[in-house]
Amino acid sequence: MKEKIYTIPVNDAFSEDCECPMCLLEKHQEDDAISFVLSPALMEPDKRIDTNEKGFCRRHFKMLYDRKENVLGVSLIIDTHIQIQMEKLKKLIEKSSKGIEDDSKMNAVRNLAGSVGKSSTATRKFIAGATEFLDELEEKCEICDRIERIMERYADTAIWMYFNDSSFRENIKTGKGFCLPHYKLLLNTAMDSLGPKQCAVFTKDINEIMANNMARILDEVQWFSKKFDYRYKDEPWKNSKDAVPRAIDKLVSYNNFK
Numbered sequence: 001m002k003e004k005i006y007t008i009p010v011n012d013a014f015s016e017d018c019e020c021p022m023c024l025l026e027k028h029q030e031d032d033a034i035s036f037v038l039s040p041a042l043m044e045p046d047k048r049i050d051t052n053e054k055g056f057c058r059r060h061f062k063m064l065y066d067r068k069e070n071v072l073g074v075s076l077i078i079d080t081h082i083q084i085q086m087e088k089l090k091k092l093i094e095k096s097s098k099g100i101e102d103d104s105k106m107n108a109v110r111n112l113a114g115s116v117g118k119s120s121t122a123t124r125k126f127i128a129g130a131t132e133f134l135d136e137l138e139e140k141c142e143i144c145d146r147i148e149r150i151m152e153r154y155a156d157t158a159i160w161m162y163f164n165d166s167s168f169r170e171n172i173k174t175g176k177g178f179c180l181p182h183y184k185l186l187l188n189t190a191m192d193s194l195g196p197k198q199c200a201v202f203t204k205d206i207n208e209i210m211a212n213n214m215a216r217i218l219d220e221v222q223w224f225s226k227k228f229d230y231r232y233k234d235e236p237w238k239n240s241k242d243a244v245p246r247a248i249d250k251l252v253s254y255n256n257f258k
Contacts, residue, residue, distance in 0.1 A: 011161070019254075022158075022185070034064060034067065053084065095126075096122050156193055159189055159190055159193060159202060163198060173209060180252070
């Protein structure tokens with residue numbers, strides 16, 4: 001595995017006291033991506049190809065609008081995105097319109113007899129095709145895709161540094177582990193990028209780190225709950241006052257884009 005140019009931000013994030021340093025990296029990338037979309041650069045025609053095709057998920061559409069930095073730019077992005085997607089949907093509708101019209105005039109006896117298979121009518125075929133199109137569109141987001149690509153590189157860099165930087169490795173071992181989604185990302189990256197022995201070493205170490213820290217966060221949540229019992233009202237809160245939001249972050253990631 002070759003050294004990456006991402007070592008500085010990765011090292012900075014893993015030096016922070018947090019539940020998941022990968023979440024810090026992801027949040028930083030999200031902020032950068034939002035700023036880029038709102039910048040004049042994305043008004044260039046060649047930069048609009050991806051946003052026209054993919055659009056954004058609800059979270060990122062809302063973030064773009066709520067910034068109030070370039071509402072006109074957001075409006076223009078939405079304008080062309082709708083035009084392109086509606087043209088695709090229009091073709092699906094036009095292709096099936098005659099068949100749907102015929103289905104709407106289906107002989108009542110034939111309809112009641114159930115002689116037409118559930119998946120064989122033009123209407124049902126259109127619905128299946130439209131659903132597939134809408135499902136794919138719903139899963140698309142230019143910002144999510146951009147972040148995902150960069151996070152894969154960060155995971156690759158973190159694993160490289162784990163084996164080549166002793167201080168970085170110590171930061172991981174003495175840290176608070178990762179959220180479950182980024183734990184999965186690191187495991188999959190290790191499987192794809194490491195040889196059998198290194199993959200086993202990394203997996204063994206990361207599993208121990210995660211087991212210890214999931215037990216820690218569970219203990220903190222349980223103590224938080226106990227503090228609502230009158231028998232524990234005079235006991236100290238320890239580290240449990242913010243245990244619930246930290247546990248949520250641990251389970252589903254701080255960002256949880258989709």
